[in-house]
Amino acid sequence: MSKLTMVEAVNLALSQEMERDENVCMLGEDIGVNGGVFRATKDLQKKYGDDRVMDTQLAECGIVGTAIGMAVYGIRPVVEIQFSGFTMQAFDQIEQNMARLRNRTRGKYNIPIVLRTPFGGGIRAVEHHSESREAYWAHTPGLKVVIPSSPRNARALLAASIREDDPIIFYEPKALYRAFREDVPDEPEIMEIGKAEIVRGGKDITLISYGAMMRPCKEAVNDLADDHGIDVELIDLLTISPMDTDTLAASVQKTGRCIIVHEGQRTCGVASEIIARLNEVVFEFLEAPIKRITGFDIPFPYFQVEEHFLPESEEIILAIKDTIDWK
Amino acid sequence: MAFQEHEKNKTTSSEEVVSPNTPSAMHTSPIDLGHIEVLQILNEHGEVDGGLEPDFSDEKLLGVYRSMVLARAFDKRMMTMQRQGRMGTFAPNIGQEACIVGQVTSLTKDDWFSPSYRSFGAQIMRGWSMEHLMRLWAGFHDGFPPPKDVNDLPFSIVIGSHVLPAVGIGMGMNYKKKKDCVLVNYGDGASSQGAVSEALNFAAVYKAPVVFICENNGWAISTPAKKQSGNEIIATHGIAHGIPSIRVDGNDILAMMCATKEATDRARNGDGPTLVEAITYRMSLHTTADDPTVYRNEDEVKAWESRCPIKRFETYLTNKGILDADSIEETVASCDEKVIQARDVFYAMPPADPTEIFDHIYNSIPEELQKQKEEYLKRLHQKGVDE
Ligand SMILES: Cc1ncc(C[n+]2csc(CCOP(=O)(O)OP(=O)(O)O)c2C)c(N)n1
Ligand SMILES: [Mg+2]
Numbered sequence: 001m002s003k004l005t006m007v008e009a010v011n012l013a014l015s016q017e018m019e020r021d022e023n024v025c026m027l028g029e030d031i032g033v034n035g036g037v038f039r040a041t042k043d044l045q046k047k048y049g050d051d052r053v054m055d056t057q058l059a060e061c062g063i064v065g066t067a068i069g070m071a072v073y074g075i076r077p078v079v080e081i082q083f084s085g086f087t088m089q090a091f092d093q094i095e096q097n098m099a100r101l102r103n104r105t106r107g108k109y110n111i112p113i114v115l116r117t118p119f120g121g122g123i124r125a126v127e128h129h130s131e132s133r134e135a136y137w138a139h140t141p142g143l144k145v146v147i148p149s150s151p152r153n154a155r156a157l158l159a160a161s162i163r164e165d166d167p168i169i170f171y172e173p174k175a176l177y178r179a180f181r182e183d184v185p186d187e188p189e190i191m192e193i194g195k196a197e198i199v200r201g202g203k204d205i206t207l208i209s210y211g212a213m214m215r216p217c218k219e220a221v222n223d224l225a226d227d228h229g230i231d232v233e234l235i236d237l238l239t240i241s242p243m244d245t246d247t248l249a250a251s252v253q254k255t256g257r258c259i260i261v262h263e264g265q266r267t268c269g270v271a272s273e274i275i276a277r278l279n280e281v282v283f284e285f286l287e288a289p290i291k292r293i294t295g296f297d298i299p300f301p302y303f304q305v306e307e308h309f310l311p312e313s314e315e316i317i318l319a320i321k322d323t324i325d326w327k
Numbered sequence: 328m329a330f331q332e333h334e335k336n337k338t339t340s341s342e343e344v345v346s347p348n349t350p351s352a353m354h355t356s357p358i359d360l361g362h363i364e365v366l367q368i369l370n371e372h373g374e375v376d377g378g379l380e381p382d383f384s385d386e387k388l389l390g391v392y393r394s395m396v397l398a399r400a401f402d403k404r405m406m407t408m409q410r411q412g413r414m415g416t417f418a419p420n421i422g423q424e425a426c427i428v429g430q431v432t433s434l435t436k437d438d439w440f441s442p443s444y445r446s447f448g449a450q451i452m453r454g455w456s457m458e459h460l461m462r463l464w465a466g467f468h469d470g471f472p473p474p475k476d477v478n479d480l481p482f483s484i485v486i487g488s489h490v491l492p493a494v495g496i497g498m499g500m501n502y503k504k505k506k507d508c509v510l511v512n513y514g515d516g517a518s519s520q521g522a523v524s525e526a527l528n529f530a531a532v533y534k535a536p537v538v539f540i541c542e543n544n545g546w547a548i549s550t551p552a553k554k555q556s557g558n559e560i561i562a563t564h565g566i567a568h569g570i571p572s573i574r575v576d577g578n579d580i581l582a583m584m585c586a587t588k589e590a591t592d593r594a595r596n597g598d599g600p601t602l603v604e605a606i607t608y609r610m611s612l613h614t615t616a617d618d619p620t621v622y623r624n625e626d627e628v629k630a631w632e633s634r635c636p637i638k639r640f641e642t643y644l645t646n647k648g649i650l651d652a653d654s655i656e657e658t659v660a661s662c663d664e665k666v667i668q669a670r671d672v673f674y675a676m677p678p679a680d681p682t683e684i685f686d687h688i689y690n691s692i693p694e695e696l697q698k699q700k701e702e703y704l705k706r707l708h709q710k711g712v713d714e
Contacts, residue, residue, distance in 0.1 A: 058486055266699070298684055298685055
């Protein structure tokens, strides 16, 4: 066991997977000599050489497009896009090829790519550096979308993603990169993709979130238990797509109430999809309308005012109390 | 015919790969991109090439000198403010003043400018106040809109994304039969973006009045310019698209002024785009979030110190008899003073207004978004942050 930050845990997973499988390689901007702008790939080029850890040109579409070809050829590229906002430069290749080549070739070619990228706000960055556009990727057939929330699950989910044969968008909540440390086993650890985790069992209401928003959710859950005697069941989605509807539905069937929290924009967001699914399968168990606390339908604001855009625990507490009191 | 011959040869022997007489792509000579000279008028010692010396007025030269000194003073102050925690992440342009200031010296108010983020020296010349630029870097929404009567796009953060729109403005000028031009700058790193190649292509085909300035400062964060391309000479990207292209010593202010003067004249005369590759050097950090000691050798930086664009220009102006030690000192002091004044104005400006972030997404706010705004205002009220 070592106490690691999330960024160190990501580094550990990358290193161990490269050690395990010589077909695992990495492409990205400033990932080699510089070790990545967040240092997620620190020292990996030193360890595995510059033919396996490639400092690429400043061209996201080029990075993803060539990674697709390498994947077709039997290599397993892990791509780093410096900030998730710049994944848009590669939208073409993600949508047209990464997500579809398998289907187009009727399964002849797998595209085992992991596209890792830091996402989310709260680090006082300039425009385009705080985006949470996971809904785009969840909306794209053929992609899986994985979002960890702690050092340990980041390491285990990233290792699992690298071993997957389907393309994965791996969104790393950058606000948590160095926010706290957690015990991470030294030996490789794998977590199943496609499974949500019940972080805390409870009977009064279900609270669903993922990524950096797990933090205010946990604060809210603790406050509600301590000060209001409200027993919240907290679920960490971990995989956005394919979504673990069963775990969510079983919980809401039990509690009858549900709140969803994410920082990404609201319209056609992840919460919309969760609400639709719960409506389909557990409508008759609902005691109150399902509420969502999300980013608003505006571009992520500049950092002088970003704190007001991001959902906070006070608001989650109010929404939970409202839902409990709903008649 | 050639193909058939090739096939025939192939069947004669499996050992013989290609017969010497077989025409094949390998036998055509590579495209000759020619030798591209680097335009230099002032050498590293500030000595002028008499045959190339332009006849700008003393007043113009001294004005440009002052702008370069001001850019450096602004740069230093911003770095200090950032380290004091009073400024956001900042991208210094120290060492690139000739390139950045020189490129806008022949633009008029009717011309347009589409800058990258490392361009404040030029933005100040275009009419942006320094306190305005401080607001911008400090994360205020009101820092980004260009001032009234300044035909600029806001600077680009997404690398290379601002080059196609600049070409579109040029196409608009052709459409409206105007004799103006657009100047757009981007880095050596940006030259790898597909969108930048598309921009060169559109400008060439539509003869758009665009001046492309590729600021080759040697680095894109930790990636050296020589790793961005199989061919170190970025000016050839223009040639490949049929755009007249030139390399310029970007630390030579006279060369920058002359090259961009010629390029803007060509554009205004209907002769289409020009690419200017300005060779300069990023003397400092990529941004305040960067640590170049991880990836670059200090000796390389040292070598560029002697190529300081400001010192070089001072030598020239001094030899010309229009500058001396006293007036240099006076210029530096008064530029520092101006920056301090701007800083104080900036500090006295009102805090960010958190309520207006919904107001400029659409011309008029849709009903559904208005509801979200009210929800947001309620949140602010609960947090006690509404006025
Ligand atoms: C599309 C995109 N990818 C990545 C980045 C992150 N990034 C910011 S600046 C930079 C390097 C830019 O280098 P260059 O174009 O040479 O300009 P310079 O910083 O040297 O002025 C990178 C990779 C970005 N802003 N946009
Ligand atoms: Mg550069």
